[in-house]
Amino acid sequence: MIAVWGAGRVGLRVSPLNSFNDMRDSDPIGLFTWLAKRLNDYSLAYLHVMRGDFANQQHGDVLIPIREQYEGILIANMGYTPEEASAAIGAGMVDAVAFGTLFLANPDLPTRIRRGGPYNTPDPSTFYTPGAKGYNDYPFLPA
Ligand SMILES: Cc1cc2nc3c(=O)[nH]c(=O)nc-3n(C[C@H](O)[C@H](O)[C@H](O)COP(=O)(O)O)c2cc1C
Numbered sequence: 037m038i039a040v041w042g043a044g045r046v047g048l049r050v051s052p053l054n055s056f057n058d059m060r061d062s063d064p065i066g067l068f069t070w071l072a073k074r075l076n077d078y079s080l081a082y083l084h085v086m087r088g089d090f091a092n093q094q095h096g097d098v099l100i101p102i103r104e105q106y107e108g109i110l111i112a113n114m115g116y117t118p119e120e121a122s123a124a125i126g127a128g129m130v131d132a133v134a135f136g137t138l139f140l141a142n143p144d145l146p147t148r149i150r151r152g153g154p155y156n157t158p159d160p161s162t163f164y165t166p167g168a169k170g171y172n173d174y175p176f177l178p179a
Pocket residue numbers: 049051086113114115116134135136137138163164
């Protein structure tokens with residue numbers, strides 16, 4: 037990828053703690069902290085880290101050790117509110133935060149964040165399902 041596009045156009049997304057589909061490691065934080073250090077050799081556009089576990093089985097703070105070892109742009113994800121994201125960026129813990137389900141449910145999320153809300157509530161019963169429901173039918177804010 038880097039050979040084709042250049043390192044500045046390649047990012048890497050990892051989910052160290054996520055045990056979804058039985059993905060496990062005996063030492064996920066140690067493993068991904070090691071990986072983060074090695075990634076310094078590649079000058080990627082960013083490293084994007086999902087900080088938690090969908091199945092809520094593997095716990096721990098993976099962002100602090102990765103931040104200590106990784107010298108590039110660090111993007112965090114999972115379970116952030118806009119307020120926590122702003123605080124984490126302000127404190128220098130991460131460079132940016134990505135929103136998943138909040139973006140699924142709010143097609144105009146940047147506008148809503150700028151206005152301080154309100155936010156549509158994501159409906160998990162429509163995740164991973166076919167059809168328009170829960171895909172492109174969440175309402176925009178009135179103009
Ligand atoms: C319907 C759905 C599909 C997802 N698909 C993927 C995927 O293909 N690859 C991936 O790395 N994460 C996937 N995720 C995880 C999200 O990228 C994100 O990490 C997760 O929703 C946690 O962030 P949030 O709390 O902001 O929603 C998916 C999440 C949802 C709800």
